[in-house]
Amino acid sequence: MSKTLPPAPWTRRDDLARLVAALGIENVRWVGGAVRDTLLDIEVKDIDAATPLLPDEVMARCKEADIRTVPTGIDHGTITAILPTGPVEVTTLRKDVSTDGRRATVAFASEWRDDAARRDFTINALYAHPDTLEIEDYFGGIDDLAARRVRFIGDAHQRIREDHLRILRYFRFQARFGAELDETAEAACAELAETLKGLSRERVAMELLSLLSLPDPSETVARMHRLGVLPVVLPECCKKGVEALKASIETERRESEAPDPIRRLAALLPALRPVAETVAARLRLSRQQRERLTCAAERNEGDVADPRALAYTESRECAIDRLLLQGASTTPLRGWDIPQLPMKGGEIVQRGIATGPEVARTLRAVEARWIAEGFPDRQRVEAILQEFLQKRS
Structure with missing residues (x-):
């Protein structure tokens, strides 16, 4: 697989060029899903950028270039640039300081590799230069992508202990991109499955529903069940x-x-x-x-x-x-x-039924018969009502 990003339509967007010019071409790399999916010739939906610039500097430079920004995740270094053809998340390079499996304390970094090292899977740690489109691949993600292999960066057990949600993310990515199973990753997910109990319900639901949204996750879900992962989140x-x-x-x-x-x-x-x-x-x-x-x-x-x-x-x-x-x-x-029932309660009142519960009961009976007969036209509904009225008298 090429180490240069194919010139996909999104890479030629004028508004992205404006953003790159505002931040400085050496201060921007496209990263994550946009790079991965372009290499796989999959439609790109979201574009993320990484930068060594601090969030305040990103916002200041964008303001000078008349690019509106929103501090969507400023505590974690993420600024969203609002561009004419779609928003772009710009995140300052980071490295983990401490983690407890549910949340991480991060510090801003200056090296691209440090930022790559804190990501979950090798196929998500690919950085593309906005001009040359040359890809920086620090952990063999391109080879894994070619092999359709989802592999943790570094030690799988350690990465899961840092963020327990990575277990569910692993299976989602495996269902979407995987063909060759990584036995080490599978074993780590099975061994640490119980750690999923410590996660917020919303995070679990988000990952579970994302997995179930894929074209055919049935084999992956079956494997999650065999490995004891699914019973933890869906007993x-x-x-x-x-x-x-x-x-x-x-x-x-x-x-x-x-x-x-x-x-x-x-x-x-x-x-x-x-x-x-x-x-x-x-x-x-x-x-x-x-x-x-x-x-x-x-x-x-x-x-x-x-x-x-x-x-x-x-x-x-x-x-x-x-x-x-x-x-x-x-x-x-x-x-x-x-369809809608072509009759109202007022019409029943006009036929001599006093306003009250009897009108509602009659209307429900007419509706039930109308449904049973396959939703006939108004003329038939009037005949049905007449039958009920005659029985009543």
Whole structure:
């Protein structure tokens, strides 16, 4: 694999050239995902830069160049430059002073290698010169990238002890980029899996959902389960759940449905609402995520019999989740807009029913019949209402 960054479109952005000119060409290196993904010919979404300049100096130079900045992570040396075609995070070179597995105390550094040494994996410690596009590779990241190998920088056990989240990051990167397994890394993750208990729930949830968002993380998740990593962060999952995840991903592909991390999380769990509620609370999912997870947990065989009724009573999103989790087709929902009952309670009152609970009961009965008959037009709904009124009289 080349040690020079291919001239991707993002490397020719005029606004990036302005940023480089403001900071000084020898004070900027593109680093991390943008470099890695360009080498792999993957679309670059975020651009990060490293610099030996201190944050105050970065902001001052950007201000002189009329580039707006936001101190998004100034305590850790990160300034976000707001550019016309997208923001760029500019971070001062750093080195670790102390770590406890959850957070690190850092000091600013002046050497690129010191900054590279504190990063997690060799494939993330690649620095590209903004003009020549020549890559500085201090730890063999280019060779690892060519081999599709995710390898810790230095001793895997030590790197995990510095930040326990690196266990989950390892598996996410392995699922995304890996082909050749690093046995040393796998063993370290297994041995130190219990350290994940000390992490904040939000950090665990972020990594877990990021992993489940990938095209097909099923083999990686199965390996996490075998190694004892998954049971630490998701004890509700058993082997059956791992198998269910694989099956649901196969159904997603067959039905041309996009990957979804909440649906896949539901696949890993028993189909029980209390379990879903417990997991949602522990991972501190958003209200919307919690509602989806619990709705998916209530899946049953009746869902498959009438997908449109399910979509109407729950939601299209929940219906798709339940169908895919049960290996069923989502074809009945494609191109179908969920209708509204073409009748209001006031119309029932006009037919002689006194305002009150009886109106609501009648409307619910009409709606249930309307759903059962496949959402017929208003004329049929009026006939259904008339039938109920005649029975009542």
